[in-house]
Amino acid sequence: MPRSGIREFFELVQGTDDVISLGVGEPGFATPWHIREAAIYALERGKTSYTSNLGLLKLRRVIARYLAREFRVEYHPERQILVTVGVSEALDIALRAIINPGDKVMYHEPCYVSYHPSISMAHGVGVKVPTREEDNFALDPRQLWNYWEPGVKALVLNFPTNPTGGTVSIAQLREVARFAQEKDLLVISDEIYGELTFAGKHTSIASLPGMRDRTILLHGCSKAFAMTGFRIGFACARSELTEAMMKVHQYSMLCAPILSQEAAIEALQNGAEAVARMKDQYRRRRDLIVRKMNQSGLNCHLPNGTFYAFPSIRSTGLDSKSFALKLFEAKRVATVPGNAFGESGEGFIRCNYSTGYGDLLKACQLIDAFVQEL
């Protein structure tokens, strides 16, 4: 298994001071105080034990209500929701639960760095489907038919997408659903950025007719609620699939940390206002960075979700790794080379624009100066 492309860059950047970093995969905000306070309160009341393997029942009920309201899909809190240690764990156990050695798993690329390795670690075989800049990195459903091979068992989706900010239209999502039904696939849908959709409302593929029972919906608190350090995710699926995931989770993780589960209850019940506030900031900062990148000659589509911009650096003649490296060496601005997210990310860099305006403006100026000096 190759070392993650992001790690060597991490080591280089981590050891340097005075860096403006657009290179992180998490929100620029700390967790809203009312959520942190709920964790403190839980600690004071001595909530220091294990919980049910599935997670606190109260949290699962809150998740069920939240998903019914926000994602329009219903799960039974006692049998169909499993609280995990981040979506990271949820993804891993979902794959391990459904993949037999040699089963093929389709995923769209550029994508989150874990997908391909997680498929391999579950003894599956990854089949990648590229998404393209000219489609604003939406998934063109026809590509699914083109790249399909016999032996594909599951399809991993992630909209809005890390690193591209791509989303799919409802029409495209319906076509993706039709493909999954036609080919009888299970869908693992990582909707961790769901709330961070700017134009239109996020639609879960699980909410489309006939899709709930062939979908494992993965979601969590890390992104929209700015709770990466709490490590709370959840996997939702029909009972047999949840039970299968539960078996892996039970022996490898036992349960998610109780304090974080308590914080998640507060987040999902009372976090809407804070999420809206952060999302408004993301939208405005997105508009700023996209404008600035385009002005600098780095062609940048308008991402419809997440807090990442994914400008093309092809006009500079550099590959993404050299661009990121040289930019860092010359200007101390850290970005992530697009090929860290798979070959189809080559020619792009990922910029997290959730950092403060001051740093964002400075970073844009430095990138501009760097590009002009090339």
Added chain:
Amino acid sequence: MEKILQLLIEGEPFNTSQMAEVLNYSVEEVEARLAELKEKNILLGWRPVFNPAKEIDDWVRAVIEVKIKPEREGGFDRLSERISRFDEVESCYLMSGAYDLLVFVKGHHLKAVAGFVSERLATIDGVLSTATHFMLRAYKEQGFLLPGAREDPEKPKISP
């Protein structure tokens, strides 16, 4: 809400050209809008926010609860405006509840504030009583958490 107003409320220390960049306006446009906000008395002025713990001017601060006698015409306004005009008064609000005015004052030392209360404020006709509370320590100043209470997380600079 107007975009420039929102930016001001958020309190980032921008000059007009940075505001222009963020809002995608021209600098002239930003200046015109700021002038308009002033014109309309929405924006009263600019002031830096200092850390009270640093005692840059050795200010002593106090909050004073003041009971005043309302008047047949104008209610509390005439007296409240009169009290507000003192240089020592930083802010002055009409309150519901056990007293009428909440007055934020500052002075160079305790005696100056005490003198202001007993000689200036309490002697005004119509001021019925005062209760003065001296501020001991600030934890948050106009939206800014003071260093010490602020967190500085050990965040990686690159992550997936």
